[in-house]
Amino acid sequence: MNTIRSPQPPPSLTRSVEDYLKSVFHLTSQGGFATTSDIAEMLDVAPPSVSGMMKRLSETGLIEHVPYRGVQLTPQGRRAALQMIRRHRILESYLTSKLGYDWGDVHVEAERLEHAVSEKLIERMADALGEPRYDPHGAPIPTAAGEIEEAELVPLAESEVGSSLVLQEVGDEHPARLHYLAEQGLTPGVRLTVIDRQPFNGPTIVRLGDGTTRVVGQELALLLFCRSSDGE
Amino acid sequence: MNTIRSPQPPPSLTRSVEDYLKSVFHLTSQGGFATTSDIAEMLDVAPPSVSGMMKRLSETGLIEHVPYRGVQLTPQGRRAALQMIRRHRILESYLTSKLGYDWGDVHVEAERLEHAVSEKLIERMADALGEPRYDPHGAPIPTAAGEIEEAELVPLAESEVGSSLVLQEVGDEHPARLHYLAEQGLTPGVRLTVIDRQPFNGPTIVRLGDGTTRVVGQELALLLFCRSSDGE
């Protein structure tokens, strides 16, 4: 008996491949190469595992690998990465606004779901949400066509004292930190005035839109990405 | 020239433990053992793959394996299987009522998602739906505690001519057949009176609640599970 089973290798990507592409995307967002050890650290795997995967990914044309230097995404790899990022951020948005998830908990759930959802489901969710442009952490959501907004944001920790800012994006996914930030009212969209900063990487002191002040340690202030609100 | 066989088989998708447990559950729902070849056929894998997996599953205590006879679920395996079935059916219900999915399309989507969703997400979905008891195909949804309703249903093909029935469950997941059935108004909940049946496995003729009649071929009539509506 000669039953035909999988007639051709499915075009779908392995779970891990998708994670590797996302990592490379994030690590090269400022330009340059993603290094083996950075990818390894981000995915919590050993460096040789990364080397092996980079070999496979460059054979399939998703990345460009310069030995001993690092990797970059090809246009095809970038498209695949942006698709995953769109999935992730639409899922986070949907879980938050339609199923009552806390913004600290959505990341882990989306991280698993993004590998299993169909394009159709993502588009239905996006539609139900009214095609959101930002996820609950303020990160821009790539369009279905694969375009993503690139804003010039500055971490609060590196902002100028005296400047007026709007908190645009929280660059972190750890539940505990996100809970704390939400308690402090430090969520995307809030207006900030930078009052002062202590020396030697000390905390930044800000006044919020409601007139109250917050003292934000450097570790957290590095995660709060702001845009200037001058002239608004 | 002889056809040259490809030297290596194409990469096939790997079925998870969860899929095996679901198969065993369904194949043993009438009691008895699930056989290796039935499981293999249901999951579209080769019989030796099933033997191998059954070995692993019985080592972890999820199934009882009687060599050359078949397998049954242990209580622990049954719990795991019912959890997967709950996930699947809640997902199907949610996709249908909250995201506008057609009842023919939900199965494939749920099949992938059920391995990725958390318990928490399923319970949120169930809550948003008002704790539904049946999925869009009329199949009972196990409770979070792992209990499932077992109804005595008879396929329309085996119903008595003259009887009054309610279509309770459509035992199929093929989009094309489901679309056709929906067109014919043969969806769970509809009342049927069995008018006649042609001999030699011929079609069953039914009158619907609205007075119209349908001629249902045996293949489909075997998939329409009904309960008696006498005295309603």
Added chain:
DNA sequence: ACAGTGCATTAGCCTAGACTAAATTTCAAC
């Protein structure tokens, strides 16, 4: 009772994707 048939299992191989240990390359410091 036993031969044949058909299903189940074992044996042996393959790939993906992990790992560790060893070898290689790069680069910075002298």
Added chain:
DNA sequence: GTTGAAATTTAGTCTAGGCTAATGCACTGT
């Protein structure tokens, strides 16, 4: 320019879960 440390790649191994081919078991028919 050489040297040594750090990063990267290669080599070799492991596991899960597929596969095919070969073998083993059980049941049916004579």
